[in-house]
Amino acid sequence: MPTIAELEMFKPSYDVPEKVLTKTQDRIMLECLRFGDQVKILIGEYQGLLGEVEAIDGLEVQVTIPTQGITQGILMPYLRRNFQIGDEVQIMTDPNPGFIGWVTAVESGIEGQILFLAICVDNNTSNTAPTPKQAVHNRQNDQQKKEAGSR
Incomplete structure (x- = not known):
């Protein structure tokens, strides 16, 4: 897509x-x-x-x-x-689909937001290139939905 x-x-x-x-x-x-x-x-x-x-x-x-x-x-x-610094996100597209990261910086512009992420690879944290906002989703929201469904 x-x-x-x-x-x-x-x-x-x-x-x-x-x-x-x-x-x-x-x-x-x-x-x-x-x-x-x-x-x-x-x-x-x-x-x-x-x-x-x-x-x-x-x-x-x-x-x-x-x-x-x-x-x-x-x-x-x-x-x-809208993403904020500290949000936990999961990368949905290449080059690192499935990886979990944390928003370390956000730049807003004409094209929307560009996120800078720190991702965990084999228990080591490494910085990645800027990631378009369409490539991630907020994992905290997924966890909140799971908790709400189990109540």
Whole structure:
């Protein structure tokens, strides 16, 4: 599955129908967010605020915004996962799929967030190159879901 940035390269092409590009973008977006993910709202009344994913229904995401004390439905393209230093993540794509790491730095820019990770390899910690945010998911959220399900 391509990243959104990679998909953007095909938009000027007349060989790829617009409908295919739209469906692919929707699928990428669905795979990007999970229950419990921390997100930043990019567009709309709550632009710039942080929240937590409570539910996903198609392209609409129910986001709890703690600073406002509300849960609001927001379209998925208007959200971006938000990582913080210290988050434990699992790398999902090459070159180190399956490895567990910790966010040591975050740079935000036009393309979203780039994460710098420290990963464990054979009980030794080594730094990796910057990792696109699409390549990781937050392992703490997975653990919280498991604990909530066992109650």
